[in-house]
Amino acid sequence: MDTVEIQRVVAIEDDNWWYRERRAIIARELRRLGEPGRAADIGAAGGGNTRVLLDHGWDAIAIDGSPAAVELARLRGIDAYHGDACYLPLSTGDFDFVMALDLLQHIPDDRTAAGELARVLRPGGTVLISVPSDLALWSARDVMLGHVRRYSRDTLTELIEGAGLRVDRLWSWNVLLRPVVKWRRHRAKPQDSERLNPAVNAGLRAVSMLERRLPVRGIPGTTLFARAHRPEL
Known part of the structure; x- marks a missing residue:
């Protein structure tokens, strides 16, 4: 994600x-985990999540690969560091919870990145991952955002399990809006802004x-979420 896109996200998120x-989904998953511990947000952009x-x-x-993102996060009072998702500057087995939301689709070597997510988790620790789903939704916007792939349930499961993690739950998100998203993606210009009319924004939220x-x-949506854990030794 380049500096302009990071600044745009921070402005509207x-x-x-x-x-x-998406933040509501994170909150629900955290409540399921119980007692808080150490956590790392990988590919954090400006730190909203x-x-x-x-x-x-x-x-x-x-952690983010963009120095501009790290600076924005720090300006918001977040403890942020520059780091490559394939070579995380974090100790092995040091975290109870790791997030990687809308990150892996940007990384050519997503297997190495998934392995790093597993490495920094403690045994029994949990990872929450989200990725764009379904190649049928591929459009110029994916190219603009620097995506190198979209995932299916099978390819995401294979990636997670290949990193030595066990999938606890995998689900679709934005199922109801998928037809609208598909229609709009193949007709809207890539540079179309996501700053929506307040009434439209409220309707989509509803x-x-x-x-x-x-x-x-279990029905195809626009995004896949997966919760997985690192098995106990």
Whole structure:
């Protein structure tokens, strides 16, 4: 993610429905984990998701490959460091929880990056991963954002298990809005802004909140989430 895109995300993420709902997903997963511990947000950009960890009592740090992102995160009061996801500047087995949200699709060698996520987890530790799903949704926007792939359930599971982790849960997100996203991706210009009309933003937020209550997580959406753990020794 380049500097301009990072700055754009920081500018809109507090209000934009997509970023708000993603933070709600993180919060729900954290509540399932129980007692807070040490956490690392890998590919943290400006640290919006790291703040969720901190708000829930976790001792959290942010890692990003962009010096501009690290600086933005630090300006927001987050303990942030520059680091390559394939060579994390973190000790082995030192973290109870690791996040890598919308990161792996940017990395040509995603197997090495997944291995690093596993390495820094303590035995029994949990990782939360999200990636864009379904090659049918590939568009010029993926190219603009520096994506090198989109994932299926099988390819994401294979990646996680190949890193020595065990998948606890894998689910789709943005299932209800997938037809709209697919239609728009193949018609909108790549540079179209995501700063939405407030009424549209509220409507999309309402749809995403409705999805929480429906049994649709096994149906293809726009994003895949996976929660996995490092087996005990």
